[in-house]
Amino acid sequence: MTLPPPSFGSAGEHRLQQYLGTAHRAARFYDQQVRPHLTPEMRDFIGRQAMVFLATADSRGECDASFRAGPPGFVHVIDDRTLAYPEFRGNGVMASAGNVIENPHLGMLFVDFTHHHVGLHVNGVAHLYRDWDLRSIHPDLPTDIAPGRSPEMWVHLTIEEAYIHCSKHIPHLEPSPRPTGRDAARPKDSDYFTEPRTTHHPGLP
Template sequence: MRRFVARMDMVFVATADRHGEADCSFRAGPAGFVTVLGPRSLVYPEYRGNGVMASLGNVVENGHVGLLFVDFFEATIGLHVNGRAAVCRADQVRDLEGAPPALLAAPGSAPGPGRGRAPELFVLVQVDEAYIHCGKHVPLLRRAGKDRDWGTDDPVRKGGDYFRAKREDRPWAPLVEPRTGAGA
C-alpha cells in the first residue's frame, strides 16, 4: 500500500463538516505528492484552489477523512484510506519524523519559472483503516500530454469560469437582507 501511494499522482478527498454535510474534492500533484510518513500516517500538501476552503474547513470542524487513490493507468485498482486529519503548517510538517525535505518543495511546487508557489499548509492523516477498492469497473486510461501549472494562483490557468456560473442566479443561496438603521 505504501508503494502504491508513493506512485499516485491524484487522490479524491472526502470530508464532512460538523453537521455531517459531505464534500468530495480532487487533489493532484507529482507522483508521491501524498507522502507516507510511517505505518499509520501520511501527509499531503494543500494548495490554494477555488477559495471555497471546503476540505480544510471540514477537517478543522470534523477531522474524519476518506481518501480514495485510483490507479487508472496501470493496475486499474484503488485504495481506500480512512482516518483522522489535521491541518498543519509547513514548519510543523518539517519537524515530523519521516518527512522528506522534498515534500516541502515537491517538483513543480518550488518557486521558479513556470512553477507554482510552495505549499504553506498540509493535511496530516492518522490512518484508521486502509483497504482495496475493487478494480472490476475501473477503466484503463491513457495519459495525454498536458502542461500543468502546479500551485498557480492564476484564475485562467486554474480553469477560470469554465461552467459560466459566475454571474448566474443562485437560488440555493440564502437571501441576506440589507442591514438598516443604527449601526448599519
C-alpha cells in the same frame, strides 16, 4: 451461526448487511482485506500515485468531495499508520480543510487508472499543520513538491483503516501531455459553469 462483532465498518453498513443477507461476505472482506495500517504494498502503491480523491464532511454531516494531484509521492507516507499531503494556494474557499477543522474524519481514494486498475481506500483522522510546524516534527517531508509553489499547510492523517477498491469497472486511461496554449473555444475556469452576467444600467430598459 452467530458472527462475532465486526471490528471495521459503520453501524449503518452492518445493519444493511444483516438486512440484505451479506454479513458473512462482508465479514470475509473485513478479515481478508481491511487493515488498521498500511501494508508495504499499500505504501508502495501510494508512492506511485499522482492523484487522490477526498471525502470530508462538516460537523452537521454536510459532505464534500474533492481532488488533489501532484507528482508521484506528493502524498507522503510517514509510516505505516501516518501520511500527509500538502495544501497549496487555491481559490481561497478551503472546503476540504475547513471541514477537517469541524470534523476530522477524512476518506481518501487512490485509483490506478493506467497500470493495475485497482484502488485503495484510506480512512482516518486528519489534522492541519503549517508547513514549518509539521517539518519540525517530520523533517523528512518532501521539498519542492510543486516547483515554484510552497504548501500553505499540510493535512496529516492518522490511519484507521485501509482496504482495496477492486478493479471491476475502473476504466483504463492513457496518460498524454497536457495541451499547450489555451483553446479559444473553451471558457475560462471562472466562467465554465456560470451563467452569463447581465449588466444593469440604471435608467435604461
